[in-house]
Structures are given as structure tokens and as C-alpha cells.
Amino acid sequence: MERDMLSCSLLVTLLLLLLLLIVNFSVSACPEADRSALLDFEASLNEPYLGIFKTWSGTNCCNWYGVGCDPTTQRVSDIVLRGESTDPMFEKAGRSGYMTGSLSKSLCKLDKLTTLIVADWKDITGEIPACIPGSLSSLHILDLVGNRISGWIPVDIGSMSKLKVLNLADNQITGSVPGSLVKLGDLKHLDLSNNKLTGSIPSDIGKLTMMSRALLNGNQLTGSIPVSFSKIYRLADLDLSMNKLTGPIPSQLGSMHVLSTLNLDSNQLSGQIPTALLSNSGLNILNLSRNGLEGGLPDVFGPGTYFSVLDLSYNNLKGDIPKTLLSVKFVGHLDLSHNHLCGKIPLGSPFDHLDASSFDNNDCLCGSPMLRTC
Incomplete structure (x- = not known):
């Protein structure tokens, strides 16, 4: 009788351990839909030198290079792929990253993403998937700097209400700065520099009251400098240089107490230098060169x-x-x-x-x- 009870107890224990292993496996493995979306994303890219996508195998995509998951749900929450990195993989290769291809719209199936960084790969082309604003409503960081992405910034970019960082610098993006951009009430860092943007800066850009950096330099923007910039009381760095901006420099910029860097050089600005700019004790870098002042x-x-x-x-x-x-x-x-x-x-x-x-x-x-x- 005791032997039977011991055997029964041992069997129950083994079953419990097996159940725990099954549960643990199911929790640790990312959902198949996320894994499939990542593989579609990877299939549209070619990284020939470092082999970072060789780690993208197996059922648990949460362990793949550059992929992060929510610890509770195991849904993919982060994609962080930087072509300029101090990662040992890069140091061992003795080179920075290089990647061709384009951004697959399958990214939009990863609807729990909070961070999307595919930066400094030099030769990624194509457009920003138009589905991103409507599908990735949880995104906090969108960083695609340093590629050869073309096309327009999605017109409904302003629907991404949680976005804090938008960095599309050093690409070949055309079109205008979308008016909906001013709806990004949590945006802190905006970098659209060194693209081919045209048109004017939204006049109500001052609605972005949380913003600390606004970099729009190196484009083909026209029109005047919006006075509403002066309403962004957290703004410390404003760079509008190397555009085709005209008109006077708004004197209200001189009343911005946090502003420390103001670059307006290489435009077509006219009129006199506002006295408030030169008397602003907080300004540390002021470049007004190459204009018609x-x-x-x-x-x-x-x-x-x-x-x-x-x-x-x-x-x-x-x-x-x-x-x-x-x-x-x-x-x-x-x-x-x-x-x-x-x-x-x-x-x-x-x-x-x-x-x-x-x-x-x-x-x-x-x-x-x-x-x-x-």
C-alpha cells in the first residue's frame, strides 16, 4: 500500500513538473503572429557583413538580436537595430553596419511596439509604411535616421499620440511637414534634418509644448519662421539652418528662457537682428550667418x-x-x-x-x- 501511494505521489509530482514546463515554455515563447511578422520584416532586408539576422531563428523571437518583449505578455515591444553600435559583434567585425532593402509593412502587425529603431544602415530605401500611424498606436520612439528612405512623412503621423521621439534625419524624404504633426502632444525630440522637405513649417508648431529639441535644418523649407516657436517653453535647441526661409526673425524668440542653441544660418532672412536675442542671457550658441540681415x-x-x-x-x-x-x-x-x-x-x-x-x-x-x- 505504501509503495502504491509513493508511486502515485511520484507520478503526480512528475505531472506537475511537466505542466510547469509546458506553461513556462508557452509563456517564454513569443506569439507565432509576432514571430511571423518579424520574419517578414527580416525577409525584406539584406545585412551581408555582420550576420545579425542569423540569430533570428527558433520559436522564441524574444531572444533574437535587437528584439525585446513585454515580460508579462511576451508580445514584441521593441525593435532596436542600430548600424552604428558598440556591440561586440560590430567591434569584432571592425566596421559599422550596412543594410539594403526596405521596411516591410508587416511591421504594422506588431501592434504592441513601443520602440522602433532601424537607424544608420546607410542604404535602406523605400518609403515609411503608410500603415504605421494607424497600427502602432503604442509607439513612443520612431527612429529611422541615417538611411535612404524616400517618399512622404505619413500625413496622419499626428495620430500617434504616445510618440515622444521622431527621428527621420539623414534620409531622402520629400513632401511637406504634415500639419497633423502638431497633435503629438508628448513629443520631446523632433529631428527631420537633412532631407528634401519643402513647403512651410506649420504655423501652430507651438502646440508641441513638451518639445526640447526641434531640428529641421538641411531641407528646402520656405516661408517664415513661426512665431509660435516661442510658446514651446521647454525648447532648448532649435535648428532651422540651411533652408530657404524668408522674412524677419521673430523677436519673441529672444524671450525664451530655456533656449540655449539657435541656428538660423544659411537662409534668406531679412530685417534687423532682434535686440532680445543678443540680450538673452540663456543663449549659448547663436548663428545668424549667411542671411540678408x-x-x-x-x-x-x-x-x-x-x-x-x-x-x-x-x-x-x-x-x-x-x-x-x-x-x-x-x-x-x-x-x-x-x-x-x-x-x-x-x-x-x-x-x-x-x-x-x-x-x-x-x-x-x-x-x-x-x-x-x-
Whole structure:
């Protein structure tokens, strides 16, 4: 009797262990639908050197290179594939990543994705799948920087209400900046730089009040600089350089207390430099070069002025150099060349550490470090 009871107990224990193994396996393996979608995504790409997709085998896609899953549901939540990486796989190969192909619309079947990063692979082409905004409503990060993606930004991009990072820089994207973009109320980082975007910047872009970086440089954007940028009180970095923007610089930008970097160079801006920009003690980098700015250099500098870069070159500025620049806390790189300035260059800091190139090609500047005497 005792032997029978022991055998029965042992059998029950084995059955329980087997059941636990089955349950554990079913929990640890990703859903077949997610696995299939990933394999379709992989099939549209070719990575010839590192072999990262060789890890994409077996039933548990949560263990595949660059794939992350929700620990509770095992649904695929992250795809992080960077062509520039410190991963040992890259270091061993002694090279950065290279990949061809395109982004499969099968990505849209991974409807629990919160992070989609396919960045710096240099030769991925095709368009952004139009289904992404409507299907990936949980996405927080969309980063496709450093490829050769073309086509338009999906017009309904604004429906992705949880998006915090949108980085499409260094591609070949055309069309305009979608008006729906201003609906991304949680967006903190926007980088659309170095594409082929045309048209104007949405006038109500100031609705993106959570944004800290807005990089739209290196496109073909036209129209004026929206005044509403000044309403983004968290904005620290604004780069609109190397476009075709026209009109005056909004004086309201000078009232932005968090703004530390403002690059507006290489546009077609006109009018005078707002005094509020030069008197803003928070601005650290200000580049207004290569525009059509006119008038005199505002005499608004003081002990609170701190510029690591102040570049006003290649404009139509006239008059003399304000002596109040001698009272500033710090000016590192100062470039006033290629204007119509005149008069004696003040003696003292910051002028004593600058060379003649900072003052070249003006009408009648004289004194050190210029060769022309006064």
C-alpha cells in the first residue's frame, strides 16, 4: 500500500513538473503572429557583413538580436537595430553596419511596439509604411535616421499620440511637414534634418509644448519662421539652418528662457537682428550667418552675456562694433566678417583672442587684429 501511494505521489509530482514546463515554455515563447511578422520584416532586408539576422531563428523571437518583449505578455515591444553600435559583434567585425532593402509593412502587425529603431544602415530605401500611424498606436520612439528612405512623412503621423521621439534625419524624404504633426502632444525630440522637405513649417508648431529639441535644418523649407516657436517653453535647441526661409526673425524668440542653441544660418532672412536675442542671457550658441540681415549691431551686451558661439557673418550689418561687448562674461567664437561694419575694433576681451578672419571683408573696420590702422 505504501509503495502504491509513493508511486502515485511520484507520478503526480512528475505531472506537475511537466505542466510547469509546458506553461513556462508557452509563456517564454513569443506569439507565432509576432514571430511571423518579424520574419517578414527580416525577409525584406539584406545585412551581408555582420550576420545579425542569423540569430533570428527558433520559436522564441524574444531572444533574437535587437528584439525585446513585454515580460508579462511576451508580445514584441521593441525593435532596436542600430548600424552604428558598440556591440561586440560590430567591434569584432571592425566596421559599422550596412543594410539594403526596405521596411516591410508587416511591421504594422506588431501592434504592441513601443520602440522602433532601424537607424544608420546607410542604404535602406523605400518609403515609411503608410500603415504605421494607424497600427502602432503604442509607439513612443520612431527612429529611422541615417538611411535612404524616400517618399512622404505619413500625413496622419499626428495620430500617434504616445510618440515622444521622431527621428527621420539623414534620409531622402520629400513632401511637406504634415500639419497633423502638431497633435503629438508628448513629443520631446523632433529631428527631420537633412532631407528634401519643402513647403512651410506649420504655423501652430507651438502646440508641441513638451518639445526640447526641434531640428529641421538641411531641407528646402520656405516661408517664415513661426512665431509660435516661442510658446514651446521647454525648447532648448532649435535648428532651422540651411533652408530657404524668408522674412524677419521673430523677436519673441529672444524671450525664451530655456533656449540655449539657435541656428538660423544659411537662409534668406531679412530685417534687423532682434535686440532680445543678443540680450538673452540663456543663449549659448547663436548663428545668424549667411542671411540678408540689415541695420546696426544692437548695443545690448552686458555682464550676463555668455556666448560660446556668436556668428553674424555674411549679412548686411552696418555701423560700428558696440563697446559693451567688452563687458560680457564670455564670448568664445565671434564672427562679424563679410558685413559692412566700420570704425575701430574695441581693445580688450574678447577681441584680444580673435584673429583677423573674424573681421574680414567689412567696409572700414580698423585696429588690431586688422592690418588697417585707424
